[in-house]
Amino acid sequence: MVGLLGRVISSSQGLYLYTNIHALSGIRTHNPGFRASERRSTCLRLLGYRDRQLLITVCFILQGRLNRKLVQTEIGILLKLRHPHIIQLREVFETRTEIQLILELVTGGELFERIVERGHYSEHDAAEAVRQILSALQYLHAHGVVHRDLKPENLLYESEHEEAHLKLADFGLSKMLHRGDFTMKTLCGTVGYCAPEILLNKEYDASVDLWSLGVVTYIMLCGFEPFWDDTGEMAVCRHIVEGEFSFPSPWWDDISDSAKNLIRQLLHIEPLKRPTAVEALNHPWVRGETPRRNHMGSTIKRLREFNARRKFRVSSCLIEFKA
Structure with a gap:
């Protein structure tokens, strides 16, 4: 996978964010900080990382209309923020067909x-x-x-x-x-x-x-x-x-x-x-x-x-x- 930062995504492509979090391995999970957008949710995976688990959410790149500024704003902001009372985005990876966001897993509910x-x-x-x-x-x-x-x-x-x-x-x-x-x-x-x-x-x-x-x-x-x-x-x-x-x-x-x-x-x-x-x-x-x-x-x-x-x-x- 290639890091997202520095990579140009064609303006003809559509990028959608998915956030309907499924229960994984019996763990109740919740929206880690990204908005759903008129598409069915994707499958999510848990990733063991050092002393805690992280959540991998997959965002498909699709053909269609998209406000790319929304995506750039959301990812750009979260990458910079580090605070105990703010959801953390740890890493971002890009492939030809998807973008993977590595997020802090929160399980305590609203x-x-x-x-x-x-x-x-x-x-x-x-x-x-x-x-x-x-x-x-x-x-x-x-x-x-x-x-x-x-x-x-x-x-x-x-x-x-x-x-x-x-x-x-x-x-x-x-x-x-x-x-x-x-x-x-x-x-x-x-x-x-x-x-x-x-x-x-x-x-x-x-x-x-x-x-x-x-x-x-x-x-x-x-x-x-x-x-x-x-x-x-x-x-x-x-x-x-x-x-x-x-x-x-x-x-x-x-x-x-x-x-x-x-x-x-x-x-x-x-x-x-x-x-x-x-x-x-x-x-x-x-x-x-x-x-x-x-x-x-x-x-x-x-x-x-x-x-x-x-x-x-x-x-x-x-x-x-x-x-």
Whole structure:
């Protein structure tokens, strides 16, 4: 095999990424960081490597239409990133018919699925998860990377071990901000987690990731979305661009004021008034000083229902990425 870097792929060829991870040797596996794209998934293999197993996912080169920038962006970003809370791409190989991506294997499941399986779940547990996500975002933003599609499906645990790291995955909609560039204007993301400036097709920056984290944090603490509207997606978008959300009783009665304060900051309609990842890491709730430790059993029940609903909504929520 020939290394991918430095090799030119003809513009007439189509390259597709596959990510529907199959169970391998009885191990439950999960999306390691790549988006499926209108093709059936390929077979995947496990590879023993030093002290850990890696996942080999095969990406066929096919004739047809393709946004090659998506592939180059995704692979290029992941090759450069090294952080305990970010999925690692270890190596990339190319043959005449396929590209093989050697990835860190994660087997611990999605964040929200892990929560509902816990025997005990409190604000303190939620704050620790948020801290790990913010650590990943701080690293990404410091390296000029904006994730742009932060959502529960992209938050995966390294293993089933109780102390396993939470890892940020799926960089299919990521964007590198080069020196001198401070904003972007590409429509992307998943509607319920999109910042207002994205939906309004305005220029935006890394603060969109903090907004998305605000949505995730809100759901983690109550089990439903801050901008949800039964009348449809257009109503959801309207609530988002107007910054319309609340902490309704009785579902939020037992949640600390400190947690609500953080969420209000993250979901501020003005991007410049949202905290940076560094600033959010210094919030008392994230530092573990103010979150409550009482078990949130009713939240777990609603999160279980939320997990079931979102599996049926995935296809209707994704905004197609366009370069």
